[in-house]
Amino acid sequence: AANAGQVETVRLLASLGADLHAQNVCGSTAFHLAATRGHMAVVKLLVDLGADLDVGVKDNYGRTPLHWAATCGSVEMCQLLVTKLGADVHAADHDDHIPFCRAAGAGHLKAVSA
Numbered sequence: 001a002a003n004a005g006q007v008e009t010v011r012l013l014a015s016l017g018a019d020l021h022a023q024n025v026c027g028s029t030a031f032h033l034a035a036t037r038g039h040m041a042v043v044k045l046l047v048d049l050g051a052d053l054d055v056g057v058k059d060n061y062g063r064t065p066l067h068w069a070a071t072c073g074s075v076e077m078c079q080l081l082v083t084k085l086g087a088d089v090h091a092a093d094h095d096d097h098i099p100f101c102r103a104a105g106a107g108h109l110k111a112v113s114a
Helices: 007-015 030-037 040-048 065-071 075-084 099-105 109-113
Strands: none
Touching: 007 040, 030 040, 030 065, 040 075, 065 075, 065 099, 075 109, 099 109
């Protein structure tokens, strides 16, 4: 639901007791998935629901939500993660790439300047 930006479904799942910090087989959380797709409303809902949004949480590739938001070119999400939630712009993944190296490599120069 987080991956698809389905805010009301995320809200429903949370009300039914879903673990907002659960990881899929790739180690991604709802936070990773929402950040990857630029679903600001889902991230804000997770915050409102009291989810502990650990901006440093890494998936199986060593990537944080900021790595994925930068890779996908989501400028607004990158700004939220860095300025409001304190994401570490120097966090390296398993390939020793920081988030903005991922953004530049994917051609998302606006995300680099965020």
